[in-house]
Structure formats: structure tokens, C-alpha cells
Amino acid sequence: MIEIKEFTSLLEAEFEDIQPGTLTPEMHYREITDFSSMHALIIIAFIDHQFDVLLKGEDLKKANTIADLYYIVQEKTKQ
Amino acid sequence: MPFFEYSKLLRLTNPSQIAHLNHVTYLLAPHVLTNTVLAERFPTFTEDQILKNTGISQRYAIEPGTIASDFAAACGAYFFEEFPVDKTSIDFLVFCSEAPDYVGPATSCIIQHKLGLPTSIGTLDLAFGCSGYTYGLSISKALIESGIASNILFITTDIPTSVLPPGDPMLHFLFSDGASASLISAKPSGPQIGNFAFGTDGSGESSLRVRNSAISEPKDHAWLDNPQNEGLRIGRMEMDGEAIFSFSLREVPQLVEQILDKNGCTMEDIDLFIFHQASSIILKSLKRKLRIPDNRFFSNLAEVGNTVSASIPVAYTEAVKQGKITKGMKVLIAGFGIGYSWSGTVIQH
Numbered sequence: 001m002i003e004i005k006e007f008t009s010l011l012e013a014e015f016e017d018i019q020p021g022t023l024t025p026e027m028h029y030r031e032i033t034d035f036s037s038m039h040a041l042i043i044i045a046f047i048d049h050q051f052d053v054l055l056k057g058e059d060l061k062k063a064n065t066i067a068d069l070y071y072i073v074q075e076k077t078k079q
Numbered sequence: 080m081p082f083f084e085y086s087k088l089l090r091l092t093n094p095s096q097i098a099h100l101n102h103v104t105y106l107l108a109p110h111v112l113t114n115t116v117l118a119e120r121f122p123t124f125t126e127d128q129i130l131k132n133t134g135i136s137q138r139y140a141i142e143p144g145t146i147a148s149d150f151a152a153a154c155g156a157y158f159f160e161e162f163p164v165d166k167t168s169i170d171f172l173v174f175c176s177e178a179p180d181y182v183g184p185a186t187s188c189i190i191q192h193k194l195g196l197p198t199s200i201g202t203l204d205l206a207f208g209c210s211g212y213t214y215g216l217s218i219s220k221a222l223i224e225s226g227i228a229s230n231i232l233f234i235t236t237d238i239p240t241s242v243l244p245p246g247d248p249m250l251h252f253l254f255s256d257g258a259s260a261s262l263i264s265a266k267p268s269g270p271q272i273g274n275f276a277f278g279t280d281g282s283g284e285s286s287l288r289v290r291n292s293a294i295s296e297p298k299d300h301a302w303l304d305n306p307q308n309e310g311l312r313i314g315r316m317e318m319d320g321e322a323i324f325s326f327s328l329r330e331v332p333q334l335v336e337q338i339l340d341k342n343g344c345t346m347e348d349i350d351l352f353i354f355h356q357a358s359s360i361i362l363k364s365l366k367r368k369l370r371i372p373d374n375r376f377f378s379n380l381a382e383v384g385n386t387v388s389a390s391i392p393v394a395y396t397e398a399v400k401q402g403k404i405t406k407g408m409k410v411l412i413a414g415f416g417i418g419y420s421w422s423g424t425v426i427q428h
Contacts, residue, residue: 017131037249038132038360041324045364048328057321 001051001077007070014046015039025067047073096229098220100426101262101269102162105393106154107383108139108238108256121248129252134359138255138384140240147178148186151236152193154258158232159194164262166195171228172202173219175211175235175388177289177417178242178313179204190234201228208287209355209416211235211388212259213423217275219263231263237387242289244315253358254316255384259392270410273425276337278330283419286322289314326419327361332368334413334421342409342425349375349425350408353398355415356380356390377403387416395426404428 002010004025012023018032032039040060047069048054053076063069114126114136130136141150151174159166172194174187187202207214215233222228239254263272291299292314303312331354339345352371354362359380366376377398386393391412398404406428413423 034128036128036132037320040321041360041364044321044324045328045360045367049364049367054325054329056325057319060321 001074004067004070007073008066010050011043011046011066011069014042023066025065025070027066028064029066029069030064043069051077053077096223096226096265097267098223098272099264099267099269100216100272101264101266102158102164103259103261103392103396103399104154104158104161105257105259105389105396106150106157107386107393108141108145108150108240110140110142111137112140112251112255113137117248117251121251124248124252132249133252134363134381135252135384136381138253139257139386141238141256143241145238145241146180147176147236147238148180148189148193150238150256150258151176151186151190151234154236154260155190155194155232155234158260158262162262164230167197168230169196169232170200171219171222171231172196172200173205173215173222173231173233174202175205175207175215175233176237177206177208177211177387178236178238179206182293194232196232207420208237208387208418209357209385209390210414210418210420210422211237212355212391213275213412213414214277214420215388216261216263216272216424217277217422219261220272220275223263223265229265233261233263235259235388235392237389239316239385239387242292242311242313242316244311244317247316247318249320250316250318253385255386257383257386257389257393259389259396261392270426270428273427274338274341275422275424276334276341278334278419278421280326280330280419283322283326283417285317286319286326286419287317287417289316291315323357323416324361324364327357327415328364328368330419330421331365331413331415334415334423335369335411338411338413338423338425344409344411344425346370348409349411351375351377351398351403351410353377353391353394353410353412355413356383356385356394357416358385388414 185204236258415421
């Protein structure tokens with residue numbers, strides 16, 4: 001599993017409308033500017049593509065920050 | 080039953096017939112809904128946001144009150160204008176829609192009459208959505224190759240705009256009304272229809288459904304009588320976008336693998352992939368996951384929107400018109416969605 005910093009920057013690259021360096025691990029992902037249901041799908045697609053982990057809606061609901069997402073993925077890749 | 084009696088039964092059919100897809104065409108609903116129109120209707124979104132969120136520039140809507148059999152018959156009539164086949168040669172009509180005219184009679188019976196097809200034909204209704212085109216092709220192939228029919232008109236018609244609740248703009252941005260008509264025939268003038276793979280998972284019932292539309296959830300008169308609710312007479316669509324997205328990423332790659340396996344192909348053998356035009360994020364993610372290069376992946380979602388059971392034939396017809404499908408090509412088509420239900424095959428040109 002990659003480091004949290006790399007996870008954050010790879011995720012950031014998935015969002016076409018975000019300036020580089022905007023996302024941090026502590027940031028609440030739903031507070032991304034103009035966050036919509038589309039961003040949630042982009043997160044699911046990114047995690048599936050990078051880590052072969054398919055998050056469910058309830059996984060996203062449990063996570064607030066980008067670090068929370070990282071730790072959920074980390075946990076699931078161990079299983 | 081003794082073996083010799085099986086032989087007698089087999090002689091009643093014509094096992095040497097192979098199903099061919101001899102013609103495909105489509106008809107879109109008359110009202111064009113651009114992002115400008117939708118941004119006026121849903122002022123919390125700009126045109127640019129609608130485009131960014133959906134990748135769709137325009138979609139099509141029926142005149143309110145239009146019923147599926149009228150739209151299907153119009154598409155059928157267009158088919159006969161475009162393709163020179165005698166109506167009397169049609170011996171079966173397969174109709175796929177999630178907006179039947181009645182619980183009974185079957186809408187395919189009504190379409191037989193409206194289209195002036197012979198009364199000697201057989202008809203069949205299929206109640207599938209996004210997997211409906213590939214499902215209908217599989218049934219048509221089975222009818223041809225078992226010798227039950229020789230010339231099948233297969234019509235799909237969906238009018239999702241008639242079940243979109245006013246409080247869910249994302250559904251309005253995505254869905255579009257369309258119909259398609261295909262001729263599946265024993266006469267080998269078009270490409271051969273390959274073997275099919277299927278999947279079903281009814282645990283997805285609540286992820287995408289039309290509520291208050293039939294027996295399980297009868298019509299809601301309080302809703303119907305409220306003029307604020309845009310007169311959604313058929314029912315109202317409800318979709319869990321995240322669940323549908325996860326389902327698509329989970330099942331479609333496996334479906335593709337099974338289609339390839341059943342047709343003795345590899346990914347490299349497929350010249351063009353045409354998936355149900357679900358949404359731009361689903362198509363983009365599947366393309367990436369399956370590592371399909373741009374030049375072998377066709378989509379016209381941006382110009383048409385998601386026309387449910389018509390989306391594959393609409394895209395297929397456009398790909399043919401644009402010269403993306405030529406002789407000798409293998410085209411993999413895959414439908415997936417509401418149910419959950421999924422199916423697909425390879426069309427061998």
C-alpha cells in the first residue's frame with residue numbers, strides 16, 4: 001500500500017477541476033469545492049482502479065476525511 | 080420418452096438456421112433537452128456543471144402523455160421506410176420496454192396491430208431496461224436457431240422522462256427517450272449474432288426502480304393528484320447512483336470476460352466495444368478498468384443521453400454510419416443495469 005501523501009495526490013489528479021496541492025489527508029472530502037455525487041463516484045472508481053477495492057456507499061458514509069478513505073482501503077487490502 | 084420420438088421432435092424445427100442481425104435503426108423522441116433548457120429548469124446548476132457532471136450535451140423527451148406502443152410503432156414504421164423488407168415476411172415481433180401500455184394485454188400485441196403486421200405472427204414482451212437490447216437479441220437468436228421463427232422484428236422503446244421526479248435533477252440530466260428496431264433473420268445478409276453471457280442479481284431491486292408503478296407498490300393517488308409533481312402517471316424513478324456504479328464496476332468486467340470466453344475470443348480479437356450508454360463516469364471507468372483503447376471503444380452518450388434499452392442499438396447504428404464498423408469486424412455489445420440484470424454477445428461482421 002502506498003503512503004497517504006501519494007494516495008492524496010493520486011486522488012487529487014482524478015479531479016479535473018481541482019488545483020494541484022489543494023487536497024490534504026486531513027481535508028473532509030465532501031468539502032471539496034462544488035462536491036457532488038459525481039465526485040463520490042470518481043473516488044469509488046479511483047480506489048477500484050488503483051487498489052482493486054470496490055467501496056460501497058456505506059464505506060463512503062463512514063469516511064469523512066481523505067485519511068479515513070485511505071485507512072478504509074488499507075484495511076480492505078489486508079483482508 | 081424413447082430416443083426415436085426426440086428425433087421426430089427435432090425434425091419439426093430447422094436447426095441449420097443461423098441468426099443474423101440484418102438491420103438496426105432508431106428513433107429519438109421529438110423534444111431536444113439541451114443543458115441550457117435544463118439549467119433554466121434547475122437553476123442551482125449551470126450549463127457547464129451539467130456537462131461536467133454528466134458528459135451529456137443533450138437528451139430527448141417525448142411529448143407528455145405519449146405511450147410506448149405509439150413510439151414503438153413510429154419507430155417500426157421508420158424501419159420499414161428505411162429497410163426494404165416486406166411486412167408479410169415478419170413472423171415474430173419481440174418488444175422490450177419498461178413502460179408497457181397495460182399490465183395486460185401485452186404491448187407487443189398492440190404494436191402488431193398499429194404496425195399492420197400479419198395476424199399470423201407470434202409476439203413477446205420483455206420487461207428489461209438497460210440489459211434489454213442484448214436480452215432481446217438472445218431471445219430472437221434462440222427463436223431463429225430453433226426454427227420457430229425466420230424473420231423477427233425486435234423493437235425496444237423506453238420513455239424514462241415520464242417517470243423522473245422533479246426533485247432529482249441528476250436523473251433529468253442523464254435520461255433520454257428513444258426507440259430502436261432491429262431485424263433478426265435466418266437470411267444471411269447481415270452479421271452473425273454470437274453466443275451470449277448473462278447475469279442476474281435481484282438483490283439490486285431497490286438500487287434502481289420505478290416506484291408506485293404496479294402491484295408491489297400501487298399507484299399513489301396523493302402523488303398523482305398533486306399538480307406540482309409533473310403528472311408522473313406511470314410511476315417515479317428512484318436510483319442509488321453509488322450502488323449502480325459499484326454494480327457496474329463489479330459485474331461488467333466479468334461479463335466481458337464471459338462473453339469473450341463463450342465466443343472463443345480474447346480482448347485483442349474485439350475490434351469495437353459498445354456498452355450500454357449508462358453515464359460518462361461508468362463508461363470511462365469501465366474503459367479504464369478493461370484497458371480498452373480509445374479507437375476500439377464507441378460512445379455517443381454526449382449527443383443522446385441514456386436511452387435505456389435503446390442505447391446500444393442507437394450507438395451501434397451511429398458507429399455503422401460513422402464507418403467505425405466494417406466487414407470482418409467483431410463488435411462486443413454489453414447491456415447492464417436495472418434488476419440487476421446484465422447480458423451481452425459478439426456481433427461478427
